[in-house]
Amino acid sequence: MIQGAGSNVGKSMLVAGIARAATRAGLRVAPFKPQNMSNNAAVTVDGGEIGRAQALQALACGRDPVVDMNPVLLKPETDIGAQVILRGQRIATVQARAYGQMKAQLLPEVLASFHALAKTCDLIIVEGAGSPAEINLRAGDIANMGFAAAAGVPVVLIGDIDRGGVIAQLVGTHVVLDPSDDALIKGFAINKFRGDPSLFADGMTAIAGRTGWTPLGILPWFADAWRLPAEDVMDVASRPGGPIRIAVPRLNRIANFDDLDPLSTTPDVSVEIVPEGRPLPLDADLILLPGSKSTIADLAHFRAQGWDIDLAAHIRRGGHVLGICGGYQMLGQTIADPNGIEGPPGSVPGLGHLDITTVMGRQKRVKLSQAIYRPTGDAVSGYEIHLGQTTGPATQSPWLTLDGRPEGAQSADGRIMGCYLHGLFAADAFRAAYLARLGKPVTAGDYGASVQTTLDALADHIAAHLDLDALLGMAETIKG
Structure with a gap:
């Protein structure tokens, strides 16, 4: 031992x-x-x-x-x-x-x-x-x-x-x-x-x-x-790299942040973890909202930092946004917790950038999953681990097929996207295809081989x- x-x-x-x-x-x-x-x-x-x-x-x-x-x-x-x-x-x-x-x-x-x-x-x-x-x-x-x-x-x-x-x-x-x-x-x-x-x-x-x-x-x-996946949030650090700048707000209850590991090791990418008290950077190509163990509390923390204002400005300038799991829920119109799973029962307004609503339930979905990235047909492996169920008009524009069903939501111009699938950036072809959307050249590399x-x-x-x-x-x- x-x-x-x-x-x-x-x-x-x-x-x-x-x-x-x-x-x-x-x-x-x-x-x-x-x-x-x-x-x-x-x-x-x-x-x-x-x-x-x-x-x-x-x-x-x-x-x-x-x-x-x-x-x-x-x-x-x-x-x-x-x-x-x-x-x-x-x-x-x-x-x-x-x-x-x-x-x-x-x-x-x-x-x-x-x-x-x-x-x-x-x-x-x-x-x-x-x-x-x-x-x-x-x-x-x-x-x-x-x-x-x-x-x-x-x-x-x-x-x-x-x-x-x-x-x-x-x-x-x-x-x-x-x-x-x-x-x-x-x-x-x-x-x-x-x-x-x-x-x-x-x-x-x-x-x-x-x-x-x-x-x-x-x-x-x-x-x-x-270069190895970190478990402790204290080990999640900014990684300067290439010209593609990805900003990630450090949420109080950030969860399942292994989504960042393949991005941090991609040579053309710089990942910046933004601590509380600092604004989201104006020149980021992508703002990634990560998972959260307490989505409603972290949404309040997000607003308390003024990051909601920074995010809206980023979107007005034509920037890209990706929300994964809790971050996906935050991007919607409302988050309802009728059973008090995360705190007092009730409903709170989301950031309003995707036309979706989320209802927290008692049954947690924990599952290894296979998906297809619809724009390119690239295969993705990942996992789901969440309580909420998300619906709304934006889900009629899914960008993944997850275990044979549509998954995810996006804005009309495709710049704001969200989904429940963690671990998707470990797929090299998907990572290269998604990063190419940001308008800069990228070489994805072989993440799995790098870990081994x-x-x-x-x-x-x-x-x-x-x-x-x-x-x-x-x-x-x-x-x-």
Whole structure:
């Protein structure tokens, strides 16, 4: 189990890279994360939701993602509440305190998924969440040491030297942990080192001497990490590139933003993530409204930034707009939530740029889907993950055929478009055709091959700097 001495130390990337290295060595490998918190979900082949990082890790293993790889997924809806996804399906929306009381009931489900997954592989690489040093959360824990102790899984702790204070991160974790939890940690490694790793040799010795853990190596900064799909919204950054400028407002509850990954890696495209307090750029070729976990709240946030005014000005100047899922809903005339799914029951006006209306329902649609881009006939693969149902005159001008039915809506001049299909930009031919609408030349490249090449490079990077033989030698046979 790979745990971190803090959040965002690189656990997800390390699990993906170790998994790819072990897979190339001939092992049947699977990723596992007991509990994840992310609004960037992936849809699995067995019809559920898991964290985007576990889908990437499954790809690194050469496997299809399944719900057992991430049995508990928390999708934040407010600052103190989240939707709880258990083995791929939504079971409740709870506040943080109530979830703390629920965790003990979830541990048997987590262990059941773990053992089911173990029957399909030779090696499981488990990813922790946050840090085990958060001992105030230890009671009922299912994400870190609580799971490791219950499943009998040895732990390797990762420190992030890029943030500074890495010796204190690791040694401090050793000091605050209960001795029985500390005994589960067999080794440690340093991640995100810039410069000459030999300069930290004395630091490795100091950590090992104070903790008794085996040092496994120092990983230099992996510069191509941005080429892999990001799970954490904090890792979504502007990517300067070519002459096609795409602006994306950073919504408070931005969700399923993997739509941006293929665009960011396209050489002719510059993706600009616009934070709150800054206007949408005047010279953008395309404004892309991404998905949202709380569409109505994010629409209010959008207006509070004055982005509705910027968007209207962009449209008046002849600019293009694309809304995906929640962004699609925002572009319409109204969004109704009669059952109070996202908050108090009621209806709010949309941005009014597409003649559609959306009604939120209780039944979530979660599905892998195949589509055709109608203007060119190009095939697209993606997924749907939404509650709303959208109707209206603009839907009589669909631009996709999704699983044999019309999907999407567009304005009369075709400059404003929306749909529910996530992941469509991963299709190279569609990406090239859509970007060509913006009036500038584009070379789409091969996104899928780029991800695979980067996973191989990550595995090579890890193998060159970590003692993988020692790390994998710490693995233990699953009991029970």
